[in-house]
Amino acid sequence: MRGIAYTSEACPMTTDELTALLEGARRFNARIGVTGVLFHHSGRFFQYFEGADDAVREVYARILASTRHHSLRVLLDTPLRERHFADWHMGFCEPPENAFQAIANDDWAGAMPLTRTTMQRPEPLALVLSYWSRWIADRPAK
Ligand SMILES: Cc1cc2nc3c(=O)[nH]c(=O)nc-3n(C[C@H](O)[C@H](O)[C@H](O)COP(=O)(O)O)c2cc1C
Numbered sequence: 001m002r003g004i005a006y007t008s009e010a011c012p013m014t015t016d017e018l019t020a021l022l023e024g025a026r027r028f029n030a031r032i033g034v035t036g037v038l039f040h041h042s043g044r045f046f047q048y049f050e051g052a053d054d055a056v057r058e059v060y061a062r063i064l065a066s067t068r069h070h071s072l073r074v075l076l077d078t079p080l081r082e083r084h085f086a087d088w089h090m091g092f093c094e095p096p097e098n099a100f101q102a103i104a105n106d107d108w109a110g111a112m113p114l115t116r117t118t119m120q121r122p123e124p125l126a127l128v129l130s131y132w133s134r135w136i137a138d139r140p141a142k
Contacts, residue, residue, distance in 0.1 A: 001050060001051065002056040003049070003076065003080045004050075004078075005048040005077075005128075006046075006075055007072070007073050008047075008072040008073070009070055010068065013068060018040065021066075025038070026089045028062065029049070029051075032055040033051050034050065034051035035051060035087070035090075036048045037093070041100035044104070050083055051083075075104075075109075076122060084125060
């Protein structure tokens with residue numbers, strides 16, 4: 001298994017277009033067993049996704065090919081022992097500035113070699129998970 005996190009800059013998009021993008025991504029991810037979260041704030045994306053190596057590679061190719069964003073910067077690309085977002089084929093939230101910045105600017109580079117050797121949960125990913133858990137707890141599933 002593998003997990004990838006990145007940030008990117010969104011191209012101008014209506015709410016409907018963003019919803020359609022998310023629905024398409026969820027459909028594809030559900031089909032090939034990829035899970036994760038997508039955060040959007042003020043024209044920026046943060047995404048973390050995970051799954052079997054081949055599936056992650058396929059989704060990553062779709063993300064790279066998308067014309068809906070640019071300036072993609074990989075924060076984490078690491079082998080995983082277990083999933084961190086098993087229940088979400090692509091959770092979505094729009095965090096406030098401070099939460100988005102804290103996640104995007106966390107020490108992802110520092111997490112990479114550590115994860116490769118110990119296979120522990122990368123520290124910045126723990127922050128994503130804790131933010132997402134709180135977000136979802138405040139908004140019961142539809
Ligand atoms: C921020 C962002 C996240 C995406 N996440 C996924 C994803 O998790 N799974 C997936 O299959 N495609 C994902 N995509 C790709 C889109 O689902 C879709 O293939 C693509 O946006 C359609 O191509 P186009 O954007 O060039 O019209 C993502 C695209 C963007 C911009």
